[in-house]
Amino acid sequence: MTEFGFTLIAQDGAARRGRVTTAHGTVETPAFMPVGTAGTVKGMLPAAVAQTGAEILLGNTYHLMLRPGAERVERLGGLHKMMAWDRPILTDSGGFQVMSLTGLRKLTDEGVIFRSHIDGSEHRLTPERSIDIQRMLDSDITMALDECTPHPSSFEQTEKSLALSMRWAARSRNAFVRRPGYGLFGIVQGGIYLDLRSRSVADLTEIGFDGYAVGGLAVGEGQETMFTVLDHIVPELPADRPHYLMGVGTPADLVGAVARGIDMCDCVMPTRSGRTGQAFTARGKVNLRNARHQDDPRPLEEGCRCPACTQFSRAYLHHLQRSEEMLGPILLTWHNLIYYQDLMAGMRRAIETGQFADFTAAFHETQNKGDISPL
Amino acid sequence: MTEFGFTLIAQDGAARRGRVTTAHGTVETPAFMPVGTAGTVKGMLPAAVAQTGAEILLGNTYHLMLRPGAERVERLGGLHKMMAWDRPILTDSGGFQVMSLTGLRKLTDEGVIFRSHIDGSEHRLTPERSIDIQRMLDSDITMALDECTPHPSSFEQTEKSLALSMRWAARSRNAFVRRPGYGLFGIVQGGIYLDLRSRSVADLTEIGFDGYAVGGLAVGEGQETMFTVLDHIVPELPADRPHYLMGVGTPADLVGAVARGIDMCDCVMPTRSGRTGQAFTARGKVNLRNARHQDDPRPLEEGCRCPACTQFSRAYLHHLQRSEEMLGPILLTWHNLIYYQDLMAGMRRAIETGQFADFTAAFHETQNKGDISPL
Numbered sequence: 001m002t003e004f005g006f007t008l009i010a011q012d013g014a015a016r017r018g019r020v021t022t023a024h025g026t027v028e029t030p031a032f033m034p035v036g037t038a039g040t041v042k043g044m045l046p047a048a049v050a051q052t053g054a055e056i057l058l059g060n061t062y063h064l065m066l067r068p069g070a071e072r073v074e075r076l077g078g079l080h081k082m083m084a085w086d087r088p089i090l091t092d093s094g095g096f097q098v099m100s101l102t103g104l105r106k107l108t109d110e111g112v113i114f115r116s117h118i119d120g121s122e123h124r125l126t127p128e129r130s131i132d133i134q135r136m137l138d139s140d141i142t143m144a145l146d147e148c149t150p151h152p153s154s155f156e157q158t159e160k161s162l163a164l165s166m167r168w169a170a171r172s173r174n175a176f177v178r179r180p181g182y183g184l185f186g187i188v189q190g191g192i193y194l195d196l197r198s199r200s201v202a203d204l205t206e207i208g209f210d211g212y213a214v215g216g217l218a219v220g221e222g223q224e225t226m227f228t229v230l231d232h233i234v235p236e237l238p239a240d241r242p243h244y245l246m247g248v249g250t251p252a253d254l255v256g257a258v259a260r261g262i263d264m265c266d267c268v269m270p271t272r273s274g275r276t277g278q279a280f281t282a283r284g285k286v287n288l289r290n291a292r293h294q295d296d297p298r299p300l301e302e303g304c305r306c307p308a309c310t311q312f313s314r315a316y317l318h319h320l321q322r323s324e325e326m327l328g329p330i331l332l333t334w335h336n337l338i339y340y341q342d343l344m345a346g347m348r349r350a351i352e353t354g355q356f357a358d359f360t361a362a363f364h365e366t367q368n369k370g371d372i373s374p375l
Numbered sequence: 376m377t378e379f380g381f382t383l384i385a386q387d388g389a390a391r392r393g394r395v396t397t398a399h400g401t402v403e404t405p406a407f408m409p410v411g412t413a414g415t416v417k418g419m420l421p422a423a424v425a426q427t428g429a430e431i432l433l434g435n436t437y438h439l440m441l442r443p444g445a446e447r448v449e450r451l452g453g454l455h456k457m458m459a460w461d462r463p464i465l466t467d468s469g470g471f472q473v474m475s476l477t478g479l480r481k482l483t484d485e486g487v488i489f490r491s492h493i494d495g496s497e498h499r500l501t502p503e504r505s506i507d508i509q510r511m512l513d514s515d516i517t518m519a520l521d522e523c524t525p526h527p528s529s530f531e532q533t534e535k536s537l538a539l540s541m542r543w544a545a546r547s548r549n550a551f552v553r554r555p556g557y558g559l560f561g562i563v564q565g566g567i568y569l570d571l572r573s574r575s576v577a578d579l580t581e582i583g584f585d586g587y588a589v590g591g592l593a594v595g596e597g598q599e600t601m602f603t604v605l606d607h608i609v610p611e612l613p614a615d616r617p618h619y620l621m622g623v624g625t626p627a628d629l630v631g632a633v634a635r636g637i638d639m640c641d642c643v644m645p646t647r648s649g650r651t652g653q654a655f656t657a658r659g660k661v662n663l664r665n666a667r668h669q670d671d672p673r674p675l676e677e678g679c680r681c682p683a684c685t686q687f688s689r690a691y692l693h694h695l696q697r698s699e700e701m702l703g704p705i706l707l708t709w710h711n712l713i714y715y716q717d718l719m720a721g722m723r724r725a726i727e728t729g730q731f732a733d734f735t736a737a738f739h740e741t742q743n744k745g746d747i748s749p750l
Contacts, residue, residue, distance in 0.1 A: 039694065043701040045682060068669065068694040076672055076690055084686040294443065297451055307420060311459040315451055319414065319443040326418040326701060 001180035004140075004210050006242045006263075010352045014234065014261040017351040020211075020242050022088040022140035023181025024080060025055070029242065030258045030351075032344045033058045033090060033266035034337055038067065039083045042271055043330045044337070046085045052306075052334070053341030056088040056140075058266040061133050062097035066116050066123070070133040078138030090141035090266070092246075093130045093172075093187075096148045096215075107147070109164065127171035131184075135177060143213065144172035146187045151219040158191040165189045166203040173207050183210030185244060192221055194232045201236045212237045213244040214262075218253070227256050234261040251280060251343055255363050258347050259356065270340045274333035277321040279308075281339065282366050288332065293318035300335060305342075308335040376555035379515075379585055381617045381638075385727045389609065389636040392726035395586075395617050397463040397515035398556025399455060400430070404617065405633045405726075407719045408433040408465060408641035409712055413442065414458045417646055418705045419712070421460045427681075427709070428716035431463040431515075433641040436508050437472035441491050441498070445508040453513030465516035465641070467621075468505045468547075468562075471523045471590075482522070484539065502546035506559075510552060518588065519547035521562045526594040533566040540564045541578040548582050558585030560619060567596055569607045576611045587612045588619040589637075593628070602631050609636040626655060626718055630738050633722050634731065645715045649708035652696040654683075656714065657741050663707065668693035675710060680717075683710040 002023055010017040020027040034041050034049060036057045041049050049057070059079055064070060068082075076082045079089055095112070098104065102114040111126030127145040134142040146165035149158050169186050176184040186209035190196030204212060214233060217226045230245070237243050244264040245257045254265055270280065277289040281301045288300070296314035304310070308317060308331035320328030343363075350359035377398055385392040395402040409416050409424060411432045416424050424432070434454055439445060443457075451457045454464055470487070473479065478490040486501030502520040509517040521540040524533050544561050551559040561584035565571030579587060589608060592601045605620070612618050619639040620632045629640055645655065652664040656676045663675070671689040679685070683692060683706035695703030718738075725734035 038698045038700060039691070040700050040702045043705065045702070045705075046686070047682075067698055068690070072670060072690070075670065076688060082688070082691050082694075295447060295450065307422075311421070313451060313457070315443070315447070316414070316457050319457075323413045323442055325413060325415050326704065327415045327420070329701065330418065330420075330705075 004181050004183035006211065006240065008239070012351045012354050012356040013259065015258050015347070015351045015356045016243075016261055016263055017348055018242065018263055020056075020088075020264070021181070022056075022183065023179070024086060024088045024140050027055045027088055027264075028348060029263040030254075030344055030347050031056060031264050032254065032340045033264065034340075035060070035266055035268045035271060036083065036085070037268075038063045039073075039079060041333075041337075042275065043326070043333050046083060048334060049085070049337065050087065052337040053345060054087075054337065056090060056264075057085055059089055059091045059137060059139065060097060061091050061094035061130060061137070062101065064091075064137060065094060065125075065133050066118055070136040074136035074138075078136075080138060088140040089137070090264075091134045091137055091139035091143065093143040093145040094125050094133070095130070095145050096247075098125055099148055099150075109167065111145075127168045128175040131172050131175040140182060141211065142176060142182070142184045144169045144184065144186050144209070146189055146215060148219070149189055149191050149216050151191065151216070151221050153191055155193055155196070158189075158193055158196055162189045162191075162196050162200055166200065169204055170207050173209070185209055185211040185213050185242075187213045187215040187246070188233060188237075189216050191216055192225055192229065194229065197229060197233045198236060201233060205238060209241070211242040211244060211264075213246050215246045217245065218248045223253060223256070226253070227260065230257060230260040230262065237261075251340070252364070252367060254340075254343065255347065255360055258351075259360060270336035271333050274336045275329040277328065277332065278336075279317075279332050279339075280336050284367050288314065288317045288328075289321045290318070304335065304338065306335040306338040307331060379556050379558035381586065381615065383615070387726045387729050387731040388634065390633050390722070390726045390731045391618075391636055391638055392723055393617065393638055395431075395463075395639070396556070397431075397558065398554070399461060399463045399515050402430045402463055402639075403723060404638040405629075405719055405722050406431060406639050407629065407715045408639065409715075410435070410641055410643045410646060411458065411460070412643075413438045414448075414454060416708075416712075417650065418701070418708050421458060423709060424460070424712065425462065427712040428720060429462075429712065431465060431639075432460055434464055434466045434512060434514065435472060436466050436469035436505060436512070437476065439466075439512060440469060440500075440508050441493055445511040449511035449513075453511075455513060463515040464512070465639075466509045466512055466514035466518065468518040468520040469500050469508070470505070470520050471622075473500055474523055474525075484542065486520075502543045503550040506547055506550040515557060516586065517551060517557070517559045519544045519559065519561050519584070521564055521590060523594070524564055524566045524591050526566065526591070526596050528566055530568055530571070533564075533568055533571055537564045537566075537571050537575055541575065544579055545582050548584070560584055560586040560588050560617075562588045562590040562621070563608060563612075564591050566591055567600055567604065569604065572604060572608045573611060576608060580613060584616070586617040586619060586639075588621050590621045592620065593623045598628060598631070601628070602635065605632060605635040605637065612636075626715070627739075627742060629715075629718065630722065630735055633726075634735060645711035646708050649711045650704040652703065652707065653711075654692075654707050654714075655711050659742050663689065663692045663703075664696045665693070679710065679713065681710040681713040682706060
């Protein structure tokens with residue numbers, strides 16, 4: 001039986017090259033997890049997602065518990081089987097979406113009562129229920145239920161919210177049924193207050209988790225503040241467990257996070273941007289809706305291995321966006337996922353060879369030139 | 376240099392097994408052409424369309440002339456190159472969509488003036504302009520401009536409309552620049568009036584075309600009337616040229632059309648139905664939005680080679696439809712295109728082996744059971 005675990009393979013400064021072992025296979029880290037909200041990475045077949053290089057997906061407990069329903073997913077053989085993805089899956093706890101998407105009815109020490117954004121029906125989420133839902137989904141990595149403290153919040157608000165999250169973390173740990181290859185991650189909260197962040201790490205390590213996530217960032221505090229929090233907190237995290245930065249971010253965010261010892265990231269950015277005509281490239285972000293692409297016969301990105309770049313012109317990608325053709329979002333999602341995965345692969349190689357600083361410098365050199373590429 | 380042509384390989388009753396040769400390759404007939412309206416089969420990569428078995432696509436002159444524009448497509452190297460489809464393409468003349476989609480401004484003997492459904496801009500379409508647009512698109516098979524007579528129309532209206540279409544057919548022929556491997560098809564009109572249909576065939580064969588299409592059907596006259604028209608008209612078409620039934624239809628329509636000597640068909644039905652949750656199967660049409668699929672672990676169709684059937688359950692396909700996930704339309708479009716292509720392949724084999732009557736009987740046996748498949 002596979003034991004859930006983390007192996008540190010190489011280190012370059014604070015940047016770590018590792019491997020997470022789960023019931024459904026291994027994940028080379030630093031890893032980026034595409035988001036498959038409702039049991040599908042929007043517009044992509046699972047085989048295509050795997051071809052981008054993704055080794056682990058993120059599923060959203062909130063969406064799946066409402067539709068098709070956790071019990072139904074379990075009857076269908078679990079999330080892997082239902083969505084035909086046989087590699088590892090991490091699920092969030094549902095807490096973040098309950099706070100951000102629903103008509104929240106009541107938050108108590110026990111849990112939250114909320115109304116579905118789909119049909120208004122009333123639902124209950126507690127640490128125990130969240131853990132049980134994630135078990136039914138057959139998630140390789142289960143996340144503890146927490147309250148994602150809104151930004152900005154005062155020290156007092158943040159402290160109170162953190163205390164609740166830490167009580168829920170302990171209850172999540174108690175509710176989690178250990179099975180070989182399955183892991184439970186705790187989530188560090190504390191907002192922008194470094195001593196609260198440290199207190200959170202102390203509480204979580206006291207409880208003991210298979211991995212440690214940093215939550216409550218990329219919620220409006222800015223990249224500099226986010227990096228300040230990571231600089232402070234990541235060194236305090238157990239070095240023998242994976243470090244997961246939740247919901248982050250831009251390519252520059254990822255490079256900065258890995259530089260600070262983050263092993264795993266997830267974000268809707270590559271997929272959501274792809275659906276609105278935004279492409280990530282070595283020369284920065286490109287908006288394919290812009291009229292200056294309409295006669296451009298060149299590929300979106302020379303040398304990229306994705307179907308958008310190997311088969312089509314910028315003019316055609318522009319046409320698809322303007323015509324609101326499904327193939328437009330499909331192709332740009334594909335491109336962006338490959339951009340993100342290749343960025344992670346580049347960082348993994350750089351850490352292995354002790355060239356992470358060079359990699360970072362080269363990355364910043366080429367990025368942020370903006371969407372300038374005269375014909 | 377490849378000459379455009381049609382080879383009759385086998386015949387079984389009136390059903391014909393043939394091969395159309397074009398500048399971009401050959402098409403085994405009877406053939407079904409998926410519709411790639413705006414330079415893309417909605418939701419499908421060209422390689423996936425080819426894997427369904429499609430050997431020729433239909434492009435819409437009306438949509439492409441408005442966006443991205445015929446001159447732009449020509450500058451980008453033609454429609455094949457722009458959309459990365461290197462097999463044959465047939466384009467319609469634009470006439471049908473001008474009549475059905477636009478604020479038609481003026482119909483004269485010269486042509487039509489209409490307003491774009493996209494931005495309201497005024498455009499002009501004449502036989503000469505339509506042929507020139509299709510040349511710029513680099514269409515292997517160009518369609519003559521005609522007026523698709525509305526249904527119902529009186530004999531007098533139909534006769535007047537037909538006369539216009541026949542004058543336009545002659546002008547289309549004159550405007551068409553012959554190039555090796557490229558063909559021009561005329562379109563038989565005449566509504567439900569069999570003598571007008573015969574007059575149309577006589578007029579067109581007098582002008583002389585590389586293929587003959589039957590237009591103005593499947594516009595509300597019903598399958599029986601459509602078959603009556605085909606029974607009457609197809610025997611009058613030149614036997615050494617391909618016979619193309621435009622915009623048709625259901626699987627039963629196709630089987631009936633092929634039985635009457637039709638070689639080529641196109642229809643939005645498999646793609647459009649796929650986008651609204653409808654699947655064509657050996658047991659009839661299935662609506663995946665129906666709640667009775669929500670817990671059904673079985674594949675949509677046992678033995679089908681498409682990704683929807685080989686990788687996923689009906690429950691999951693239902694979930695995708697209900698969640699309005701892009702993957703739902705993608706998978707059902709894929710399935711339906713394969714259903715249509717495999718139906719055509721089955722008919723081709725049956726004609727070759729002289730078993731078309733058996734094929735037809737078996738087809739009707741399994742179809743029209745409706746959407747009944749108890750768990």
